[in-house]
Amino acid sequence: MDPLPTRHSLALRRAAFGSVPEMLDYAAQGQTGVSFHSARGERLSALPWKEVRERAHVMARKLIGAGFARGDRLLITADTWPGFFDAFFGAQYAGLLPVPVSIPVGIGGKEAYLDQLRRQFAASGAVAAVGLDELAGFLAEAAEEFPALRLHGGMDVLESLPEKPVDLRPLGPADTCYIQFSSGSTRHPHGVQITQAALMANLEGITGPGGLDVVEGDRAASWLPLYHDMGLIGFLFSPLAAQLSIDYITPRDFARRPMQWLNLISKYRGTIAYSPSFGYDLAVRRGASQVPADLDLSSWRHAGIGGDMVRADVLDRFAATFEPRGFNRSAFIPSYGMAEVCLAITFSPGGTGVHTDTVDRTALAEQQRAVPAANPDDAHSARRFVVCGKVLPRHQLEVRDEQGHVLGDRAVGRIFVRGPSIMPGYFQEPEASREVLSPDGWLDTGDLGYLLNGEIVVTGRAKDLIIVNGRNVWPQDIEWAIEAQKVVKSGDSAAFSVDTGEGERVVVAVLARVSGDEAKTELARDVAGAVREAIAVDCDVVLVPPTMGLPHTSSGKLSRSRTKANYLAGHYAAKPAAA
Amino acid sequence: MRTAQNVIVENDDATAILLRRVPTRGEVMAEIVTQLATFRTDDRHVIRGETVIAKDLAIDSLAVMDMVMELEDRFDVSIPMNVVAEIQTVDELANTILKLAARR
Numbered sequence: 167m168d169p170l171p172t173r174h175s176l177a178l179r180r181a182a183f184g185s186v187p188e189m190l191d192y193a194a195q196g197q198t199g200v201s202f203h204s205a206r207g208e209r210l211s212a213l214p215w216k217e218v219r220e221r222a223h224v225m226a227r228k229l230i231g232a233g234f235a236r237g238d239r240l241l242i243t244a245d246t247w248p249g250f251f252d253a254f255f256g257a258q259y260a261g262l263l264p265v266p267v268s269i270p271v272g273i274g275g276k277e278a279y280l281d282q283l284r285r286q287f288a289a290s291g292a293v294a295a296v297g298l299d300e301l302a303g304f305l306a307e308a309a310e311e312f313p314a315l316r317l318h319g320g321m322d323v324l325e326s327l328p329e330k331p332v333d334l335r336p337l338g339p340a341d342t343c344y345i346q347f348s349s350g351s352t353r354h355p356h357g358v359q360i361t362q363a364a365l366m367a368n369l370e371g372i373t374g375p376g377g378l379d380v381v382e383g384d385r386a387a388s389w390l391p392l393y394h395d396m397g398l399i400g401f402l403f404s405p406l407a408a409q410l411s412i413d414y415i416t417p418r419d420f421a422r423r424p425m426q427w428l429n430l431i432s433k434y435r436g437t438i439a440y441s442p443s444f445g446y447d448l449a450v451r452r453g454a455s456q457v458p459a460d461l462d463l464s465s466w467r468h469a470g471i472g473g474d475m476v477r478a479d480v481l482d483r484f485a486a487t488f489e490p491r492g493f494n495r496s497a498f499i500p501s502y503g504m505a506e507v508c509l510a511i512t513f514s515p516g517g518t519g520v521h522t523d524t525v526d527r528t529a530l531a532e533q534q535r536a537v538p539a540a541n542p543d544d545a546h547s548a549r550r551f552v553v554c555g556k557v558l559p560r561h562q563l564e565v566r567d568e569q570g571h572v573l574g575d576r577a578v579g580r581i582f583v584r585g586p587s588i589m590p591g592y593f594q595e596p597e598a599s600r601e602v603l604s605p606d607g608w609l610d611t612g613d614l615g616y617l618l619n620g621e622i623v624v625t626g627r628a629k630d631l632i633i634v635n636g637r638n639v640w641p642q643d644i645e646w647a648i649e650a651q652k653v654v655k656s657g658d659s660a661a662f663s664v665d666t667g668e669g670e671r672v673v674v675a676v677l678a679r680v681s682g683d684e685a686k687t688e689l690a691r692d693v694a695g696a697v698r699e700a701i702a703v704d705c706d707v708v709l710v711p712p713t714m715g716l717p718h719t720s721s722g723k724l725s726r727s728r729t730k731a732n733y734l735a736g737h738y739a740a741k742p743a744a745a
Numbered sequence: 746m747r748t749a750q751n752v753i754v755e756n757d758d759a760t761a762i763l764l765r766r767v768p769t770r771g772e773v774m775a776e777i778v779t780q781l782a783t784f785r786t787d788d789r790h791v792i793r794g795e796t797v798i799a800k801d802l803a804i805d806s807l808a809v810m811d812m813v814m815e816l817e818d819r820f821d822v823s824i825p826m827n828v829v830a831e832i833q834t835v836d837e838l839a840n841t842i843l844k845l846a847a848r849r
Contacts, residue, residue: 205814269826272809273838274799276830300825421807422814635807695800702799702806 169434170199170212170411172385180380181370181407184339185362186258189369189407194219198411200402202247205419207429211248215406218251224329225256231330232317236261239290239345241283243297243305244393245269246416249321253296254344256324261335264344265290265357268393269301271702276304278700283308285355287315290345290593296324339363345593348395348505348638357593358505367586368399368508369407371558377513378438378468378499380408387413387436389420389427389445396473399509400440410438420445425453428488432462440470442636443477444669446484454487464492468499468516474633475624476500476552478522479667495519502554502624506602506609507587511563512622514555521553523623534567534578536616536623545667551623561585564608565617575618580628581611630726632663634670634703641726644674647700653692654679660716661697661705662730671706672697675716675729675738678709708738767846768820773839776819780812781835794836820846 174196183189199214213221229240242253244266257264267286270279287295287308292315295305299320309315317323337343343365345357373380386405390397405412413430420427428449431439441449471481485495496519503510514521524542527549529535539548557563564572565579573579584607591599602610612629615622632639641661648659658677663670676693678686690707697705710716714737717728732738778792784802785792798804804812816838817823822845832838 270830271806272799273813273829273832274797275806276827279830298826300827304827304830418810418814421810634805637806694803698803698805699797699800702809704803704805 169209170201170214171197172383172411172435174198174409176409178380178382178408180373181366183366183369183407185337185341185366186255186343186403186406187336189403190215190219190222190255190258193406193409196409198409200251200412200414201434203413203415203426203430205415205423205426207426207433213248213251215409218255221252222255222259223334225252225324226259226334226336227329227332228324228327229256229260229262230332230335232327234260234262234293236335237263237342238294239263239265239292241265241267241286241290241292241295243267243269243301244391244398245298246392246414247298249296249298250392252321253324258343259334259336261337261341263337263342265292265347266344266393266398267347268391269298270304274699275702278702280304280308282355284311286347286357287312289347289355289357289595294318296321337362339366346395346398346505347393356595356598358589359591359593360505360508361590364587364589365399365403365508367560368510368558369404371561371587372400372404372510372513373408374559376556376559377510378404378470379516380404380410380438384408384437384467385411385413385434387427387430387434387439389415389417390440391417394473395503395505395509396440396442400470400472405438421448423452423456424449425456425458428453428461428463429458431466432460432491435465437465438468438470439466440472442473443471443480444474444635446471447477447480447668450480450483450487457491461488461491463488464494466493467497469493469497470499470501471552472501472503472510473636475626475665476520476554477668478520478550478552481520481552500552500554502622504611504613506589506611507561507583507585508589510558510587511561511583511611512555512557514553514621521621522550523553523618524548524550530578530625536576536578536618536625551625553618553621553623555621557583557622558585558587561587563617563622565615565622573616576616578614578616578625581613581615581622581624582608583611584608630662632661632670632672634663634672639672639701639703644672644697644701644703644705648674648676648693648696650700651692651696653689653696657724658716659693660724660726660729662726662733664730664734672703673706673708673730673733675708675710675733677712677716679712708733710738714738767849768843770839770843773820773842773846774835776816777835777838780815784808792835794834794839796835797833798835798838799833816842821849822846 176196193215201212202210240257240262254264294317302319305318309318343360343362347355347357371377388401392398413434498520500514502512524539525536526539529537542548562584564582567579588609614626615624630641644661645659649656660675693707717725784804
């Protein structure tokens with residue numbers, strides 16, 4: 167079995183399609199496609215785009231033949247396997263809206279996963295749900311309370327439907343494309359409505375000159391989960407929009423053997439691969455001892471970073487480790503985006519590598535100004551940020567203060583964006599949509615940052631969102647988990663994250679309504695245990711005397727940002743050793 | 746006559762001992778405890794069969810994945826993700842590995 171080619175006989179066409187079916191129709195005329203690789207580096211299967219399309223047509227006739235109506239939602243567990251391609255693209259040609267969702271995480275994760283599935287069923291109104299065979303039981307269990315779900319199980323439940331001689335009814339340029347769950351808390355998930363038009367606009371930006379400027383001979387390699395915007399749009403639709411071949415390993419295999427990601431690039435001469443900073447970190451920490459002698463990363467021309475705060479120290483270490491293997495540090499492309507704009511908002515200019523701006527910590531914290539640091543090498547007084555590039559063509563970006571005034575360079579405020587990639591709203595959630603989208607089309611990203619010569623520097627989040635190893639965790643979910651275990655009562659805990667320089671560390675401040683060292687130690691242990699069990703995140707617990715209380719805003723809401731400020735200022739006692 | 750039951754095999758990580766025979770419960774437990782030892786929340790804490798992995802130990806989801814895959818390599822089994830998600834305790838994890846190894 168020869169590897170799928172990098173080059174093809176078609177004229178390179180970068181986006182400029184009306185819909186996902188149109189993109190696939192074009193790419194299917196060439197010879198490129200997707201390959202799935204194992205943790206040990208063997209190629210498991212390969213699907214040329216031509217075959218992806220043929221299989222999708224068969225699937226579409228089965229779905230239409232089974233009576234599914236245009237616009238019906240099909241939930242799919244988005245593991246990296248051919249079944250996902252069959253179900254997703256089949257739905258596109260049948261006029262159904264796919265809803266890609268995650269797979270369970272680790273030991274003891276069943277109940278949390280079922281809970282998440284039920285909320286996603288409810289939020290999407292799905293009428294069918296398919297996934298890996300081994301998840302069929304979970305889908306069935308979660309489906310019990312949802313009589314509207316007509317069909318659920320492994321891929322065999324779709325494959326065994328009869329293929330009827332019906333006309334395809336592909337989704338068109340005016341239609342929605344799919345629903346992306348990746349934002350909002352797990353308790354109240356919001357599905358971003360990804361329209362064909364917004365997706366096409368974003369793909370044009372990603373593959374075009376303001377983005378990755380894809381050329382003939384490019385080839386993508388990815389370990390990113392297909393249930394995240396960066397995996398699905400960045401490493402399925404973007405390569406498809408430019409008729410590229412893609413080499414995949416699963417996120418699980420990457421976590422275990424990060425070197426296989428680099429091996430894929432080396433072996434198949436990949437040119438484009440992305441990861442959040444933590445993936446580069448993992449590749450250095452776990453991979454450095456497994457570097458094969460023939461690893462050659464010289465083909466890699468775009469090493470993108472996105473999905474979490476871009477960390478210059480991590481990228482420096484990665485470059486230092488792999489420069490002897492042909493890695494070119496000017497290939498780094500820091501970028502910024504979110505699911506509400508499909509995926510991408512800004513890209514650093516290609517071929518220039520990482521640019522940083524080192525600012526004074528005090529001016530940043532007290533005046534919200536990014537003043538160049540007097541002593542950039544002193545980590546106590548100076549903070550280094552990565553510059554994440556210019557907004558995509560046809561889009562606008564503004565930084566505003568709390569009163570809504572547009573700010574100039576080096577003034578920190580909320581980042582707002584506008585343009586054709588912006589979502590019309592969260593699926594069937596007008597209220598939540600109005601909270602982030604203004605009538606004139608500006609999206610409040612919830613992120614904080616400042617401009618520097620037209621490029622954005624992201625400094626943090628206005629929202630309380632916590633990101634651990636690339637995973638979004640909402641502090642409310644952590645606090646609810648603690649309350650649900652009846653460890654402390656509602657309002658007695660506040661979760662936030664602190665920047666450790668290496669990543670984010672979750673801290674939970676808890677009112678200690680117990681006395682005695684033993685009881686306090688036990689309380690801290692119970693809180694940490696409840697968080698681990700429900701969210702699978704390790705945290706530090708800090709006990710706050712009830713007399714001190716937790717800070718609240720003027721409207722009486724818990725203030726996590728002030729709790730964090732108090733914690734960082736050392737106003738709370740040190741965490742107990744056993745926490 | 747061939748008496749050695751353990752075969753040393755080179756893989757891409759390190760030299761691993763793959764047990765060609767079905768491992769004993771003691772071997773599986775010993776390996777799990779070794780893997781989990783670094784995640785104890787307290788040095789005095791003893792890892793027992795009834796230890797609830799996701800709750801009693803300071804282990805996050807990435808480390809859990811890592812440990813499961815390490816055990817899968819060591820005992821040459823593959824634990825389906827739905828089965829992993831239903832495991833709570835060290836005992837349950839050991840039983841799962843023993844059951845899968847016996848079927849091999």
